Amino acid sequence: MSPLPLQGRHALVTGAGRGIGAAIAQALAQAGARLTLLGRQRAALEAQAARLPAQTHLETCDITDPAQVERAFQGALAALGPVTILVNNAGQVESQPFGQTTLTLWQRMLEVNLTGAFLCTQAALPGMLEVGWGRIVNVASTAGLRGYPYVSAYCAAKHGLVGLTRALALELARKNITVNAVCPGYTQTELLEASLAQIAQRTGRSQAEARTLLTQANPQGRLVEPAEVAQAVLWLCLPGSAALTGQAIAIAGGEVM
Secondary structure, three states: OOOOOOOOOEEEEEOOOOHHHHHHHHHHHHOOOEEEEEEOOHHHHHHHHOOOOOOEEEEEOOOOOHHHHHHHHHHHHHHHOOOOEEEEOOOOOOOOOHHHOOHHHHHHHHHHHHHHHHHHHHHHHHHHHHHOOEEEEEEOOHHHOOOOOOOHHHHHHHHHHHHHHHHHHHHOOOOOEEEEEEEEOOEOOHHHHHHHHHHHHHHOOOHHHHHHHHHHOOOOOOOEOHHHHHHHHHHHHOHHHOOOOOOEEEEOOOOOO
8 A cells, every 4th residue: 555545635624623533634644635624713723733744724614504614615625626535523412311402402413413514515525526536434423323311412413424424325336435434432532521521410420430431331441542533534535445335334342333
């Protein structure tokens, strides 16, 4: 395999300023891709860009806003050419018992975790079709493959993202564009730390006890590392992965099989 198998490819990663998104950007850059980092916080994007090669473009964007998405993708196109690798990573989780899940929370989970991926994919797809090559990777969750209590809205959104992945993979199967999802289990990120604090507050347990509860769900007895998710995403973006499409790959130490 070439040491830079993605050289010349323009990859756009949403939610790229931290956690899994930052790790994905690093992996794609090391494979030679030119990067557009997209996120809501400019400072986080700038900090991440400082650790990447020179050909890195930044776009501040709320992926739930169609006008902002259109502007961001036009900016990325002008800076680095058509996006041929899209990683829909941006996401958010909030937990509530179903009876306390408000319509506002429900809609917010759908907008951030599903509608945002829909808008970004629609914005990127014309360029991929024009070039005749593309990779779309949706960062879903094991919550897109099974149920978890107290996160019904999040589970619904991530199941929807897996469904979108499979439907679009079939539409594009003869267009030299693959569409896949990676489904991480509990991953060591800032988002997880916030969830641990929320669990501790609501259950009366310590954060250490809450962490133990989550690691017990993983047969390997540990949390997933962002770099492990990033390596799976990179693999799906490589030229040699052309036969892989419509898949939802669990990265969870055997939690989901």
